[in-house]
Amino acid sequence: MAESPIRLELFAADTRTATEVPMAASGVAAGFPSPADDHPAMSLDLNRLVVRNPSSTFFVRVAGDSMRDAGIDDGDLLAVDKSLEAHDGSIAVCFLDGEFTLKRVRIEGGKLQLAPANDRYRPIEVHPEEDFAVWGVVTYVIKKLG
Amino acid sequence: MYGLCDCNNFFVSCERVFRPELEGRPVVVLSNNDGCVIARSNEAKALGIRMGHPYFQLRELIERHDVAVFSGNMALYGDMSRRVIGRLRQLVPAAEVYSIDEAFLDFGGIAAGRLGELGHRIGRTIRRDTGIPVSIGIAPTKTLAKIASHLCKHYPKLRGACFMHRPEDIEKVLGRYAIGEVWGIGRRHRAMLQAAGVATARDFIAHSETWVRQRMGITGVRTWRELQGEACIDFETAPAARQQISYSRSFAREVETFDTLHASMVAFAASCAEKLRRQRSLCGSVTVYILTNRHRDDLPQYYESATLHPPVATDDTLELTLRVREGLERIFRPGYGYKKAGVLLSDIVPREGAQTDLFDPVDRARRSRLMEALDAANGRLGGRKIVVAAQTLSPAPTNRAHLSPAYTTDWDQLLVVKA
Numbered sequence: 001m002a003e004s005p006i007r008l009e010l011f012a013a014d015t016r017t018a019t020e021v022p023m024a025a026s027g028v029a030a031g032f033p034s035p036a037d038d039h040p041a042m043s044l045d046l047n048r049l050v051v052r053n054p055s056s057t058f059f060v061r062v063a064g065d066s067m068r069d070a071g072i073d074d075g076d077l078l079a080v081d082k083s084l085e086a087h088d089g090s091i092a093v094c095f096l097d098g099e100f101t102l103k104r105v106r107i108e109g110g111k112l113q114l115a116p117a118n119d120r121y122r123p124i125e126v127h128p129e130e131d132f133a134v135w136g137v138v139t140y141v142i143k144k145l146g
Numbered sequence: 147m148y149g150l151c152d153c154n155n156f157f158v159s160c161e162r163v164f165r166p167e168l169e170g171r172p173v174v175v176l177s178n179n180d181g182c183v184i185a186r187s188n189e190a191k192a193l194g195i196r197m198g199h200p201y202f203q204l205r206e207l208i209e210r211h212d213v214a215v216f217s218g219n220m221a222l223y224g225d226m227s228r229r230v231i232g233r234l235r236q237l238v239p240a241a242e243v244y245s246i247d248e249a250f251l252d253f254g255g256i257a258a259g260r261l262g263e264l265g266h267r268i269g270r271t272i273r274r275d276t277g278i279p280v281s282i283g284i285a286p287t288k289t290l291a292k293i294a295s296h297l298c299k300h301y302p303k304l305r306g307a308c309f310m311h312r313p314e315d316i317e318k319v320l321g322r323y324a325i326g327e328v329w330g331i332g333r334r335h336r337a338m339l340q341a342a343g344v345a346t347a348r349d350f351i352a353h354s355e356t357w358v359r360q361r362m363g364i365t366g367v368r369t370w371r372e373l374q375g376e377a378c379i380d381f382e383t384a385p386a387a388r389q390q391i392s393y394s395r396s397f398a399r400e401v402e403t404f405d406t407l408h409a410s411m412v413a414f415a416a417s418c419a420e421k422l423r424r425q426r427s428l429c430g431s432v433t434v435y436i437l438t439n440r441h442r443d444d445l446p447q448y449y450e451s452a453t454l455h456p457p458v459a460t461d462d463t464l465e466l467t468l469r470v471r472e473g474l475e476r477i478f479r480p481g482y483g484y485k486k487a488g489v490l491l492s493d494i495v496p497r498e499g500a501q502t503d504l505f506d507p508v509d510r511a512r513r514s515r516l517m518e519a520l521d522a523a524n525g526r527l528g529g530r531k532i533v534v535a536a537q538t539l540s541p542a543p544t545n546r547a548h549l550s551p552a553y554t555t556d557w558d559q560l561l562v563v564k565a
Contacts, residue, residue, distance in 0.1 A: 055233035056275035058554060064565035072565060083275040093563050098167040102565040116565075133166065 050140045056083035058136065060093060067091070067102055070117035076143050078102075080136035093135040096126065100135065147261060147284055147311070148377065149251030150291040151234055151268065153227075154279045154299065156247035157185035160226045161216050163277035164553050164561050172213040176201055179396035180217055180545045200441075217546035225554040229276045237268050242381055250288055252381050258311065265307030273306075282307040285316070288379045289372035292329045293319060293347075313375070320347035320373060330369040335362055347373055391418045391429070394488025397542040400439060401484045407436065408474055410542050412534055414489040415470045419463040422491060423521060428459035430493030432466055434473035439485035448484075450477040459495055462513050463520065466491075467534050 051057045062076045070091060072078070078093075086092045088107040093100060094114060103114035103124070112126040126132050153159060157175040162168050172189035176182065183190075183199040193211055195204060201215075208215060227246045234241040240252040251268075253261060265282040272280045283294025284307070294310040297319065301308075310316055325344050326336040338361060344350050350358075351373050358370045368378045393414040401407050411434060422429055435451035452473040456465055470489060523532050551559035 053275070055229040055236075058561070059557075060561040060563045062565050063562050067565040074565070077560070078563070082277060083271075095166045100561070100563045102563045135166070 050079050050142075052139070053081055053083050056136075057081050057139070059142075062102060064102075066116040066118045066121040067104075068118045070104065072102065072117070072138075072141055073143070076141050078138050079140040079142070081139050082136040084137040084139070086134045086137050091138040093138065095131075095133045095135050096124070097131055102138070105134065147253040147256070147258065147286060148288045148291045148381075149238070149253055149265070149268075149282060149284045150244075150288070150295040151230070151241075151249050151251055151272070152281045152283070152292075152295045153230060153247040154281055155185055155187055156227075156278070157216075157218065157223055158187045158190075159278050160223050161214075161219070161550055162187075163226070164550070165214075168214050172211055173216070174204075174208075174213055175216045175218055176548065177218060178544060178546075179398065180547055181396055184218060215548045217549040219550050219552065221552040221555045222550065226276060226278060230272055230278055230280070233272055233275050234268070237271060240381065250291070250381065251282075251284075253284060261311075262307070262309040265309050266305060269306040280306065284309040284311075286311060286375040287372040287377045289329050289369060290316065290375065293323055293327075296327070316375065317348065320351065323347040325350050328369065328373070330365065330372075335366065338362075389494055390490060390492045391421050391494070392488060392490040393417050394435075394486060394490075395544055396486045397484070398545040399543070400445075401487075401542040402480075402482070404474070404478050404480075406542050407478065407484055407487055408471060411470050411474060411487050411489055412467050414487070415466045416463050416534060418489055418491050419461060419466050419517075420521060420524075422461045422494070423517060426497045427494045428461050428497055429456075429466075429491040430459045430495065431455055431491070432469045432473065433490040433492065434470055434477065434488070435490075436474070436477060436484050436487045438482050442483075445483055446481070448479060448482045450479075452476045455493075459493070461497065462517060463534060464513070 058080050060078050060080055062072055062074060062078060065074050072091070080093050084090075086105045088105065090105050091102070092105050093102055094105070095101075096114070101114065101124075103116060106113040106115050106123070112132075114124040114126060116123065158173045161173060161175065168187075170189065171187070172193055172195075173187040174183050174190050174195060175185040177184045180201055182201055183195055183197060183204070186195050186197070190213060193207060193213070195207070195213075204213075207213070223246060231241060231243055231249055234249055234251065238251045239254060239256075242250040242252075244250055253264075256264065261284050265284050269280055269282045272278060281295045281298035283291045283296065283298065285291040285294045290310060294308040297308045297310070298304045298306050310319060323346055325331055325339050325347055328347050328350070331339070339350065342361075344353070351370060353370075355367060355370065358366045362369075371378050395410065395414070397410070401410070415432070431453055432455075433451055433453040435449070437449040438447050439445060440447070454469040454473050456469055460466065520532055551561075553559060553561050
């Protein structure tokens with residue numbers, strides 16, 4: 001088969017959330033039409049904001065205070081996206097030496113460091129021979145007040 | 147071109163997403179009630195642990211080799227499966243769910259020159275985004291795509307994706323591919339073919355179409371053609387309505403009383419009825435069965451089933467509950483320890499165009515609104531909160547001693563990350 005010079009990227013339409021468009025919500029009686037009819041009922045879906053990528057977003061719970069100064073406290077919920085690549089400065093769920101740890105990833109001059117956001121903790125240098133992986137990048141913090 | 151995306155050791159891989167330290171260690175997942183092995187990591191396979199191996203026979207091996215053991219966590223596997231499918235659908239024009247860990251992919255309209263690279267990209271993307279390692283096979287037919295994905299598991303050099311399209315490559319592969327492993331060749335036909343001297347897929351296609359048709363009918367011919375690159379099995383985007391719906395469980399301990407057995411079976415019937423309504427079907431027969439523990443030679447053994455027919459085809463939980471009771475009353479014998487029970491719905495027909503009975507004393511329309519309300523309420527409340535009263539009378543417990551958390555479906559069981 002000859003290779004076609006046209007490159008097509010195909011994406012499926014996202015049809016998970018449906019928006020219903022009401023038809024003549026105030027009926028067809030003669031008289032003054034409701035000014036609200038031009039603004040079909042729409043609501044804000046928090047899922048669509050927090051979960052950009054449903055296939056790769058996982059919720060996890062925080063235990064500990066080493067990321068306190070980054071606004072992440074003990075017991076908070078995090079939305080973690082596995083599809084995102086960690087960059088210098090990303091807050092990520094990391095897997096180091098058999099344990100999950102939440103830290104800010106620092107990449108400087110080819111060196112990798114996991115930085116806490118709390119003076120009481122020290123940064124961790126990750127050496128190439130260590131068993132290390134970024135599990136996912138944190139995209140949102142969900143905090144319960146009171 | 148067709149593709150098959152097969153999740154590698156799927157249940158084990160789901161557990162490892164949340165326990166990455168188990169990478170490289172032997173892992174097994176057990177069936178309901180921790181009865182036998184239903185998934186194995188490659189390391190567990192290397193220890194000689196078989197599919198279906200009874201757990202109690204493995205305890206020593208498990209201890210000696212530090213095998214990680216999990217009770218089947220279907221809530222987790224179902225959610226991870228939906229994630230894999232969801233992601234696949236963004237990467238290819240269409241994906242057809244074949245089972246919890248397999249999906250056929252449609253590559254229609256994509257230039258063959260791109261498919262090798264695309265297969266690898268799909269594999270890498272699924273692994274990165276969901277954590278699940280997959281094998282991607284791409285070939286001119288579904289049957290060949292399944293073979294191609296299978297090759298990935300045996301040849302690490304393929305790096306998880308195999309685009310098999312040149313006739314000479316296909317012939318070489320079929321010459322080494324056991325006929326019994328081919329998709330669509332059942333146990334009965336495998337024995338017949340082996341007896342006839344057909345060992346490999348190539349031996350099979352060397353026979354004439356007439357030879358195959360006489361022995362295996364039209365389905366055999368379909369497989370025969372598919373192996374030769376002629377696509378005969380169409381792409382189905384909508385899952386076919388199931389012809390039977392069943393629910394059965396083994397109990398943690400033998401159950402002796404009618405009431406406990408009854409409460410469990412009413413719950414099974416409710417679950418079947420819910421599935422039936424979800425696929426907009428009705429059933430004409432209900433079968434109930436109970437059996438004693440086959441592994442206990444020292445105890446008296448009993449197995450019996452009964453099939454009942456509601457007056458008209460139904461999807462009504464209350465109607466089915468009555469039939470289950472009637473059936474159980476017929477087959478239950480005191481003095482036995484029952485280990486397993488099940489409910490099976492069959493004679494399934496689409497709800498549209500079903501026969502009705504003019505003299506039917508039940509107001510079906512009203513009942514059907516009740517069932518809709520029941521499903522809607524249970525959907526909102528999460529889980530089955532509204533049930534038939536008989537179900538709440540202490541059903542028998544099942545064993546799930548090694549169950550991992552429902553990391554992705556329960557706010558109270560999320561993965562905990564140390565900060």
